[in-house]
Amino acid sequence: MLRKKIPLTRPYVGSEELEKIREVFQSGFLTKGEMLKEFERKFKDYLKARYAVSTSSCTTALHLALASLGIRRGDEVVVADFTFPSTANVVIYQGAKPVLCDIDQKTFNIIPEEIPKLITRKTKAIIPVHLFGHSADMDPIIEIAEENDLHVVWDAACGVGTLYKGKDVGTIGEISCYSFHPRKILTAGEGGMLVTNDEEIAEKALALRNHGLVTQGGRGVFKYVGYNYRLTDICAAIGIVQLEKVADLIADRQRVAGIYDKILSKLKEVSEPFVADYCTHTYQCYVSTVVEPRLSRDEVISKLRKEGVEAQIGTYCLHIQPCYERIIDSSRKNLPNAERAYETSLALPIYYGMTEEDVDQVTQSLKKVIGSN
Secondary structure, three states: OOOOOEOOOOOOOOHHHHHHHHHHHHHOOOEOOHHHHHHHHHHHHHHOOOEEEEEOOHHHHHHHHHHHHOOOOOOEEEEEOEOOOHHHHHHHHOOOEEEEEOEOOOOOOEOHHHHHHHOOOOEEEEEOEOHHHOOOOHHHHHHHHHHOOOEEEEEOOOOOOOEEOOEEHHHOOOEEEEEOOOOOOOOOOOOEEEEEOOHHHHHHHHHHOEOOEEEEOOEEEEOOOOOEOOOEHHHHHHHHHHHHHHHHHHHHHHHHHHHHHHHHOOOOOEEOOOOOOOEEOOOOOEEEEEOOOOOOHHHHHHHHHHOOEOOEEOOOEHHHOHHHOOOOOHHHOOOHHHHHHHHHEEEEOOOOOOOHHHHHHHHHHHHHHHOOO
16 A cells, blocks of 8 residues: 655644735735734734844844844854854854854754853854754853853744743843744744844844834934845734644644654664753754664665655754855864764654654654664
């Protein structure tokens, strides 16, 4: 019997989102309308934050964060080495230099103790990542930043609903930036959000996302050289409905992850994701690790796809990517944990409504391709 294909992810959208989009069409405002304001208001209320500035992506949110903080040419920013390239790219957009830091092999997040070794007189900020829905260890990072007068911009692209010591990661610190890409728990089709409690940062980010336009003396003037980083009202409408579902979306991923954990915990070749005691994991991705040296993670992915199961690498090790060869100092390329995570991390399918039978098909296929009894 032909087995069904199991996708890596599947956005949970339906008639409610369509009806909300209809409201946008009827309003006559496809961008810069009331739906956008409603989404920003509801998102900041969800996080209990003071300000939320919507953007076209998490990448543009991160870029606005650095621009609003005044990061510029000649500055250095410490960035986690195991992340999607956009985390470091935004530093380069500002003419600054990303200084890459190794990650904890268990959590996949930046090692706080390594950060002070990378700080120089040029260092102006740190960008840690809450990778895959697991929080970075925030307290020691904030302490390091305060001791060295540094900004912290949290890359919370995967962090909707993630808790650190019982608190939402978006309520802690200076700036957090979120993604609403279709692979994320809460999707708007595309888009991002910059969240802060700082009025000055919020006002500058708001202007910069719209070409640097502000109102002075009753008329619009271009105070900054800004960008077109606006989110559409159509995306905002999807985001509003998704926000109403977000608790259920997270709970269901945690349910699916629990099923995976019980099965993978019995395997010697592949280990389940680690969860630190300070974190409530939301499993934006379910990223396991191929721990058997004889197995090639890439071959495991290839064979799983032949079995009808879509799998993927965790994410990227930045310092070995060709685009960073001339940017990263060779003396700072000894980042073994990030390289190992890049070679061994294995993202398995996870999405809302995934059944136990679906998980069983994934894990039975996994056992087959790794040769586990």
